[in-house]
Amino acid sequence: MPIIIPEDATIFSVHGSTFRAYVNPGRGSEQLCAWRLEVPARQVGVAHRPDHEEVLLILHGDLAVTLGGVRATAHTGDAVLIGAGAEVRIDGGTEDAAAWVTTTPGLRATTADGEVIVPPWAQ
Template identity: 30%
Template sequence: MPFIAPSDAPAFTLHGAVFTGLASPSRGAAETATWIVTLPAGVPATPHQLTREEIFVGLEGRALATVGGQAYEVTPGSALVVPPHTMFTITNPDAAPFKAVALLPVGGQAVIAGQAPFTPPWAA
């Protein structure tokens, strides 16, 4: 399907973050999965990596990200490019929620220490 209305976008919660699925293979995309990630205040960062490059574009609020040991501040209009197989965290240090659009090539999987790689349901 070439159009996903907000009412058709499923929401998933993992480690306190909310992922609103937009484009993905199950919703008609063949090459790129996109979603909106919302980080409420105080949600602890979960260190993880992905098997493909992931991109975040800040929409609202502010987040602090660490990518391969380097710290970044993600704000509205900024883009964070996370290389594949690179440990990273992203957290919201403020009272207001942080929102970003995230993009991941279809087939990309998340890797959390001690767990088998998995395809996040919002990207499936």
């Protein structure tokens, strides 16, 4: 049965945030990747440009999202569409926050200093 419980999620900690991988090709998905992103309060994110679209659904808390140079606050229940190639940075709000993130397999992201990130939760 394709039910993945929280205890079965693969956990990664990167740049101060936690990524709990639920869906990716390693779990049998052919076209989707999905994970829970947990961002501590006041955490400063890393600006990067993903090469695939991503959608974030804010599960709880607030996240400051800078997308294409425009900063806005996403609240519980809000969805954020990040276009392929758009520069994005996600910062924590005043309390811990979490978002559900969905994209397609093979996602890579490039930071401002040229580092290419190949997140294992999206492969």
